[in-house]
Amino acid sequence: MKEIKHFINGEYVGSASGKLFDNVNPSNGQVIAKIHEAGEAEVDAAVKAARAALKGPWGKMTVAERTEILHRVAAGITARFDEFLEAECLDTGKPKSLASHIDIPRGAANFSVFADLVKNVPTEAFEMATPDGTGALNYGVRRPKGVIGVISPWNLPLLLMTWKVGPALACGNTVVVKPSEETPTTTALLGEVMNAAGVPAGVYNVVHGFGGNSAGAFLTAHPDVDAITFTGETGTGETIMRAAAKGVRQVSLELGGKNAGIVFADCDMDKAIEGTLRSAFANCGQVCLGTERVYVQRPIFDEFVARLKAGAEALKIGEPNDPSANFGSLVSHKHREKVLSYYQKAKDEGATIVTGGGVPDMPAHLAGGAWVQPTIWTGLPDDSAVVTEEIFGPCCHIRPFDTEEEAIELANSLPYGLASAIWTENSSRAHRVAGQIEAGIVWVNSWFLRDLRTAFGGAKQSGIGREGGVHSLEFYTELKNICVKL
Numbered sequence: 001m002k003e004i005k006h007f008i009n010g011e012y013v014g015s016a017s018g019k020l021f022d023n024v025n026p027s028n029g030q031v032i033a034k035i036h037e038a039g040e041a042e043v044d045a046a047v048k049a050a051r052a053a054l055k056g057p058w059g060k061m062t063v064a065e066r067t068e069i070l071h072r073v074a075a076g077i078t079a080r081f082d083e084f085l086e087a088e089c090l091d092t093g094k095p096k097s098l099a100s101h102i103d104i105p106r107g108a109a110n111f112s113v114f115a116d117l118v119k120n121v122p123t124e125a126f127e128m129a130t131p132d133g134t135g136a137l138n139y140g141v142r143r144p145k146g147v148i149g150v151i152s153p154w155n156l157p158l159l160l161m162t163w164k165v166g167p168a169l170a171c172g173n174t175v176v177v178k179p180s181e182e183t184p185t186t187t188a189l190l191g192e193v194m195n196a197a198g199v200p201a202g203v204y205n206v207v208h209g210f211g212g213n214s215a216g217a218f219l220t221a222h223p224d225v226d227a228i229t230f231t232g233e234t235g236t237g238e239t240i241m242r243a244a245a246k247g248v249r250q251v252s253l254e255l256g257g258k259n260a261g262i263v264f265a266d267c268d269m270d271k272a273i274e275g276t277l278r279s280a281f282a283n284c285g286q287v288c289l290g291t292e293r294v295y296v297q298r299p300i301f302d303e304f305v306a307r308l309k310a311g312a313e314a315l316k317i318g319e320p321n322d323p324s325a326n327f328g329s330l331v332s333h334k335h336r337e338k339v340l341s342y343y344q345k346a347k348d349e350g351a352t353i354v355t356g357g358g359v360p361d362m363p364a365h366l367a368g369g370a371w372v373q374p375t376i377w378t379g380l381p382d383d384s385a386v387v388t389e390e391i392f393g394p395c396c397h398i399r400p401f402d403t404e405e406e407a408i409e410l411a412n413s414l415p416y417g418l419a420s421a422i423w424t425e426n427s428s429r430a431h432r433v434a435g436q437i438e439a440g441i442v443w444v445n446s447w448f449l450r451d452l453r454t455a456f457g458g459a460k461q462s463g464i465g466r467e468g469g470v471h472s473l474e475f476y477t478e479l480k481n482i483c484v485k486l
């Protein structure tokens with residue numbers, strides 16, 4: 001049986017405790033590997049290796065040398081594209097048709113984009129008058145923050161981990177990564193690419209395990225971790241923020257959402273249907289930016305519901321290697337239990353089930369997988385669990401609205417504020433409404449269009465901080481002002 005080990009100081013090492021846990025293929029429920037669970041000893045060794053690497057060749061490299069190596073990392077991922085694709089899809093159950101266009105290419109891009117960025121971003125300088133008339137010059141310089149703890153989720157494992165590791169390394173830091181216990185393989189595989197690209201030992205470290213009372217908690221509690229970047233549930237973010245408070249460590253938190261789509265009667269219906277279908281059902285609904293609340297202006301409500309139903313029922317459910325599949329399994333049976341509990345809540349709360357609401361019949365060889373039906377509801381009250389709580393599955397609730405003001409109030413009615421999608425052909429309305437939505441990211445007539453230079457992150461309980469473009473430098477560097485008396 002394949003074993004997935006920690007990657008510490010440039011080598012794959014097992015856990016001293018010998019503790020292992022299963023890595024399961026969610027398409028069929030089969031165990032595909034055994035994962036080493038890190039104890040405090042492994043986490044401490046990883047942090048020590050990261051600290052030492054800052055003082056070694058990595059810390060002495062010029063920006064040009066460092067970014068050249070990161071471009072080699074990007075090229076290394078691309079060169080081993082099929083291995084990363086196979087590993088990601090075995091861990092997540094997502095269709096290869098999806099991961100080959102999103103997850104793996106973005107894994108490479110997250111290194112190349114930030115390697116280019118750090119070479120071109122200026123800092124600041126201020127000339128100042130002084131009482132004696134000779135003046136002074138102030139200038140800013142950026143320095144790496146140090147050892148960064150990176151804790152990543154299971155829905156887009158390579159994409160979201162490299163979204164942090166790319167800028168962290170580009171800024172000269174070293175990292176200790178704790179990937180999700182559900183999806184360790186691509187994060188582990190990246191160690192081989194790092195070595196081949198010439199990244200010095202200790203710059204990139206990986207420890208596997210769970211959250212509380214396991215690798216995640218040991219990492220966030222470690223006193224020699226300088227900052228923590230986390231992507232995951234809001235509740236987990238609160239826990240990590242408490243841990244980071246000891247020693248006053250900065251956090252970057254990209255958390256949960258319950259995103260609203262707002263569809264006006266003057267929308268391009270084809271665009272709105274295509275975009276909402278992707279936003280609700282792509283990656284089996286396991287995208288933090290996805291739409292689980294759809295507000296549709298009353299004149300087009302019936303038509304929109306009918307067309308979204310038809311689109312959901314046309315999705316091709318299948319395992320990752322099925323070239324026709326565009327809808328895979330959920331990431332685990334544990335997550336399926338959560339999603340199905342909301343399917344039941346919807347029934348209990350009196351929803352109209354437009355489509356889905358259960359488990360699809362699958363062929364025998366896939367019957368052990370974590371499959372659910374794409375599901376659409378109408379008719380629930382605004383305060384129902386299904387409408388207010390993040391489900392993180394392939395489902396959405398559609399509700400009619402009448403006025404623009406009503407739609408904005410509904411969209412802003414929850415403690416979350418991650419993303420929103422607005423569908424209208426009226427450009428004034430698009431800008432007016434987008435400006436009033438309490439979210440970090442608003443798409444108009446589109447969804448998941450991503451320019452990596454833009455600010456990315458959530459408002460309210462969907463996050464703290466922004467990453468992307470120069471915003472990543474704010475988190476991954478310390479900006480120092482030097483004042484020289486002339």
Ligand SMILES: NC(=O)c1ccc[n+]([C@@H]2O[C@H](COP(=O)([O-])OP(=O)(O)OC[C@H]3O[C@@H](n4cnc5c(N)ncnc54)[C@H](O)[C@@H]3O)[C@@H](O)[C@H]2O)c1
Nearest residue numbers: 153154179180210211212216217232233236254255256288
């Ligand atoms: N805002 C974003 O960009 C974004 C992106 C993807 C996913 N998410 C959110 O992530 C969630 C789904 O991912 P998930 O189920 O992996 O989230 P999760 O919070 O359960 O776990 C995320 C990571 O945190 C670790 N962890 C859990 N408890 C911990 C603790 N006490 N200390 C340290 N580490 C701990 C886990 O092991 C995992 O690696 C959803 O809420 C989704 O909205 C947000």
Ligand SMILES: O=C/C=C/C=C(\O)C(=O)O
Nearest residue numbers: 155163286287288289450
């Ligand atoms: O599931 C959440 C998706 C997050 C996407 C990004 O962080 C990105 O596109 O950079």
